[in-house]
Amino acid sequence: MTLVSAQNITYSINENKLFHNLSFGVNAGEGLHIKGGNGSGKSTLLRIILGITTPTKGLIKRCSEDLKISYLGHKNAIKNYLTPIENLELLFNDVEIKIAYEWLYKFNLSHVQDELAASLSFGQQKKLALIRVLAQSPELIVLDEPFVGLDQTAADQLNHFLEEQLSEGVGLIFTSHINPKISCKVLDLEAKNV
């Protein structure tokens, strides 16, 4: 089943075309790695897929209006004046929060769960943001540079968790400068092909 598809997407800023006539689709259990240099429009494309940014031309189709998407962009959406637990409680109900606790343990953040998020390192904050994404039990995960700020161990862990999600039928779209160890399609914005 195709979760989301892009048809002839064009996006221009001040008459400069960032990308032109892009078409691709992501099925359940399939990954799409969007590659490209700085300023090639990777983040913009993700935001177009999510419906946050409107494309100049083209169409994004979702399999259902209620498709459950979770997203992590450049901003972590972490409240610095709350603890990691409180940050998660803002989003999850009593049942979901138990799943989030398990992710805290998996990402090795249990020991800082009662400290203020402001006192966490950049990498730990990134892990917390990733937990928000993964614990939502989404049908499609959209990540913008998820490996930035993570040490090698955490990056390997994330690779493993994302592979697990793919095997469970979750769709994945992400941008990354490094080549991740995840088997997926690659969309190269500079080569303009999938």
Place this chain on the structure above:
Amino acid sequence: MFRLLKTESFKLSNKLKSWLGPLLIMVLVLIAFPLSIDISQYDLEKFYFSIIVVSLLMTSFVATEGMFEEDFEDGSLEQEFLIEKDFYKLVLSKILVYVCLIGIPIAFIGALFSFANGVAIGSFAKVFLLLILSNLLLFNLFAFGNALSINKGAMLGVLSSLPLALPVIILLGRAIRSIQFGDGFSSIIALMFGLGLILSAMMPLIISAALKTHID
């Protein structure tokens, strides 16, 4: 909606500076102003309520300054957009929570001080109700200003929406006179209540569109 109300209450109650600051400013102005000038009790009766009105304007101005800025800066607005598809419920919840956690205590302080100074112009309930409704109107208007210039310093937008608050101040003045002369208070309160309902329903729509433009 209930999730948003719960979330926004939790967030605001954990931001001590955001809710305690306006309350302290209100108390400070109401205490300091009569002390700083040498006036008799008779003179105080004439204009103490005007001081309350100006304090109300100032504190609602300060209270709404960071209403959307933090969520915009940390990416929470984008996350909320993905869940709700627009910001109507979020804005409505924020304004309601701000009125409940900051507006009502401010109104209570205003009403309390007017009585503590022996310059009450009517019953406590009337003054309290009047100040709550004024806060509802002002918070809606200043939230709009805040949303307009969220990425250029929210204070600028709040300042630009200041002229919109002038009709509220005029209406408040009329209400005070109607209490003093014991005439037409209920019709002005009904008008303010109606305006409050219309603004609370319409303003989130406008603010939602402004916020969407900012994250686009």
